[in-house]
Amino acid sequence: AQSVTQLGSHVSVSEGALVLLRCNYSSSVPPYLFWYVQYPNQGLQLLLKYTSAATLVKGINGFEAEFKKSETSFHLTKPSAHMSDAAEYFCAVSYNQAGTALIFGKGTTLSVSS
Amino acid sequence: EPEVTQTPSHQVTQMGQEVILRCVPISNHLYFYWYRQILGQKVEFLVSFYNNEISEKSEIFDDQFSVERPDGSNFTLKIRSTKLEDSAMYFCASSESSVNTGELFFGEGSRLTVL
Numbered sequence: 001a002q003s004v005t006q007l008g009s010h011v012s013v014s015e016g017a018l019v020l021l022r023c024n025y026s027s028s029v030p031p032y033l034f035w036y037v038q039y040p041n042q043g044l045q046l047l048l049k050y051t052s053a054a055t056l057v058k059g060i061n062g063f064e065a066e067f068k069k070s071e072t073s074f075h076l077t078k079p080s081a082h083m084s085d086a087a088e089y090f091c092a093v094s095y096n097q098a099g100t101a102l103i104f105g106k107g108t109t110l111s112v113s114s
Numbered sequence: 115e116p117e118v119t120q121t122p123s124h125q126v127t128q129m130g131q132e133v134i135l136r137c138v139p140i141s142n143h144l145y146f147y148w149y150r151q152i153l154g155q156k157v158e159f160l161v162s163f164y165n166n167e168i169s170e171k172s173e174i175f176d177d178q179f180s181v182e183r184p185d186g187s188n189f190t191l192k193i194r195s196t197k198l199e200d201s202a203m204y205f206c207a208s209s210e211s212s213v214n215t216g217e218l219f220f221g222e223g224s225r226l227t228v229l
């Protein structure tokens with residue numbers, strides 16, 4: 001079955017530090033991969049997506065993710081954390097060519113301290 | 115900026131009661147979805163809807179669930195006889211195109227508490 005695994009339910013960084021949120025997917029076919037962010041009391045918002053074009057994908061708010069087929073990974077990074085980055089981050093995958101369902105990971109809560 | 119709106123934001127109901135959760139998708143979007151998130155667990159796909167019919171549904175979406183687009187603007191999720199395990203945050207989403215190329219826009223969610 002299609003799935004994504006997010007390693008670490010909670011990640012804490014200091015302001016200005018590197019952010020690394022891990023996501024691994026299970027697949028025997030090329031997936032479509034997404035990162036969504038959820039701020040408190042808000043809906044999920046798309047950060048970035050990989051759809052088989054460039055393996056390094058840039059998203060909003062300075063985030064980027066690299067698709068590594070050999071590692072079945074799609075880790076999310078940001079060089080320098082900001083307080084406003086504190087939120088819950090979800091990795092998601094879709095395999096259906098017609099594409100009507102996203103399968104989400106359990107989410108990683110990012111805390112940023114000053 | 116256009117957004118997906120959901121009502122109610124929080125509903126408390128007794129077990130066995132019917133619940134209807136409402137969503138107003140973004141007006142030019144063609145694909146509609148319901149997801150749910152039980153507290154502390156992952157966001158789970160329930161159903162997708164396109165061209166006035168269900169295009170895909172998960173195992174969770176059993177006969178107790180139904181969706182409807184009654185008037186061309188609203189998109190509703192009905193739970194006929196709620197169970198304790200239906201307590202969750204329910205998210206509506208819409209997209210202009212299929213999820214692989216299009217972005218899903220999510221509402222803020224409706225929290226359902228079943229007592």
